[in-house]
Amino acid sequence: MTTPMFTVYTLAKLYGVKGDISSIARQGSGSACRSVLGGFVRWHKGCDPTGLDSVAQQIVPASHWPQLRILILVVNDRQKKISSTLGMQQSVKTSELLKYRVSHILPHRVDSIIKAIKERNFEMFAELTMKDSNQFHAMCLDTYPPALYMNDMSHSIVHLVHLLNSEKGRTKVAYTFDAGSNACLYLLESDVSAVLSAINHVFPPANDSVEYLRGLPVNIDPLDKKVAESLAMKPYEPGSLKFIIHTQLGEGPQVVQDLDQHLLTPAGDPKFLTPRHDN
Amino acid sequence: MTTPMFTVYTLAKLYGVKGDISSIARQGSGSACRSVLGGFVRWHKGCDPTGLDSVAQQIVPASHWPQLRILILVVNDRQKKISSTLGMQQSVKTSELLKYRVSHILPHRVDSIIKAIKERNFEMFAELTMKDSNQFHAMCLDTYPPALYMNDMSHSIVHLVHLLNSEKGRTKVAYTFDAGSNACLYLLESDVSAVLSAINHVFPPANDSVEYLRGLPVNIDPLDKKVAESLAMKPYEPGSLKFIIHTQLGEGPQVVQDLDQHLLTPAGDPKFLTPRHDN
Structure with a gap:
């Protein structure tokens, strides 16, 4: 959800614009054109120099x-962020591997992940997501000078x-990282509690962390002692992660009829003022 | 310099073996076959399944x-090392980018770096060295599961x-990282003092570090205040680097005639016992 997306969506609704507004949002940013639609979205790169066919x-x-x-998983980060x-x-200019990825690897990979999503094949979806996240960051490293987004915590x-x-020989959770150090994990509802137990064991909250887990409520049991011992990963200092958001896919921007x-407020003032976070 | 290399070289000298001993050392390890020769060495991958033509x-x-x-630059490292x-x-099995690198990028790059070395063209040598180090680690990241060697300090x-x-618009120092987090920097003798001043400013030694800089002696002036301010990189905690070795190219293993x-000792006992370091 981005500011250009909200602006385009709101103006389109206000003036009764019909049809595809993704190409207008694209003028604002790539994430804006993806966010005008809900669920899973494909962003077509397009081939028109005007960018008008670069739509979601x-x-x-x-x-x-x-x-x-x-x-x-929101990570504490010392590094200065590079604009994506x-x-x-810079990658397009300098990475020889990027050209090969775009022409030879991505077309097949996009077809496969669409198939996995349509068939709700979690293991296939998860493996492709992780491999593609790794390859995206490999491209960033092959850029000259290298563009670094992930850090030791990532x-x-x-x-x-x-x-x-590998613990149970079943791919139950996947990671993906965009142009930053925070992790986005995908998993099924039935695995959330067990995975969060393991995350809390390895990355315990800081003692003063009042709201470490945000979003959808979930019960987390402490990690089973045997599982903890077999995990082969020592717990980090408390507070190594800032906080965690638990959420699910959204249906995109909506016109809300219910005033509540x-x-x-009807006068246009914000109803809630929440403390500002760095990330 | 590796144990297999020393063993092969010593036995070859002892038994008066003539000719190329690199292919014998290759049976021990890749770095062994490179280390039986001094200066700059090319390691041919070979095509014989026996590996006999994989020589330096x-x-x-x-x-x-x-x-x-x-x-x-020897780095403090929490991570567990993955065997190279x-x-x-694992990269050969899983990285699609590796195949492209080997078949399409490396042949030209090897020719270019040999040319740069023969012509003593430092800027060309430095840029190729950095790009190839980055691409090697990009391959490691494209491996599934990813193989990670560099860390935040690297x-x-x-x-x-x-x-x-970029400070003076001249490539005066190059980095390369092998399967570990330690940096190997190449530079010309005339730039050593200035580069070490900057390194010492950004990565100051720990207060109890008795031998932070080892190897060839060099005078280091504190970094000029103006240069320090323009560097756009805040100093790290003292001791973020373990220590630094200053050295130069070697001529490979030698038979030493001088008993000193x-x-x-003539009885076969070590003359010096130095404290063991973790790295």
Whole structure:
């Protein structure tokens, strides 16, 4: 959800614009054009120099896969962020591997992940998601000078996910990282409690962390002693992760008719003022 | 310099073996076959399944480029090391990008770096070295599960090198990382003092570090205040680096005739006992 997306969606509704507004949102940003639709979305790169055919298309609505859950692991970060637009422009200029990825690897991979989503094949979806996240960050490293987004904590999360998946020989959780160090984990509702137990064991909250887990409520049991011993990963200092958001797929922007759900008062003032976070 | 290399070299000398001993050392390890020769060496991958044609060949002896210096920045590391042999076997199995790198990128790159070395073209040599180190680690990240060798400190060293090179618009120092987090920097003798000043400013030694800089002696002035301010990189905690080795290209293993240079007494006992380091 981005500011350009909200602006385009709101103006389109206000003026009664019909049809595809994704190409208008694309003028604002890539994430804006993806966010005007809900569920799983494919962003077509297009070939028109004006960018007008660089639009998003819904693959399935959120209701297609109601069991899917998302955990956002927000990481403490010392590094200065590189703008994802600048980083990608530099990759296009300097990474020889990027050309090969775009022409030879991505077309097949996009078809496969659409198939996995349509069939709700979690293991296939998870493996493709992780491989593609790794390859995206490999491209960033092959850029000159290299663009670095993941840090040691991000890689520790990757390591934990592979340990959890190999533990029972079943891919039950997947990671993906965009142009930043925070992890986005995909998993099924039935695995949320067990995976969060393991995350809380390895990355315990800081003692003063009043709201470590945000979003959808979930019961977390302490990690079973035997599982903890077999995990082969020592717990980190409390507070190594800032906080965790537990959420699910959304249906995209909506016109809210119920006044109680509005974020603004009828006078246009915000109803809630929450403390600002760094991330 | 590796144990298999020393064993092969010593036995070859003892039994008067003539000719190429690199292919014998290759049976021990890749670094062994490279280390039986001095200066710059090319390791041919070969195509014989027995590995007998996987040998090293000297490009130039160390005396070809006497101005070249090497700084090894030894990094504190929490992560468990992945064996480079296991990691590479996994990359060959799972990384689609590796196939493209081997078939389409490396042949031209090897020719270019040999040319740069023969012509003592430092800027060309440095840029190719950095790009190839980045691409090697990109391959490791494209491996499934990813093989991680560099850590946050390694990437901070990369960042510092690019800052130093962009500062005066001249590539005066290059980094390369093998299957570990320690940096190997190449630079010319005339730049050693200034580069070490910047390294000491950003990565100050721990207060109790008695021998932070080892190897060839060099005078280091504190970093000029103006340069420090323009560097756009805050100093790290003292002791973030373990220590630094300042060295140069070697001529490979030698038969030492001078008894004073022997490491062992005539009875075969070690002359020096130095404290053991973790790295």
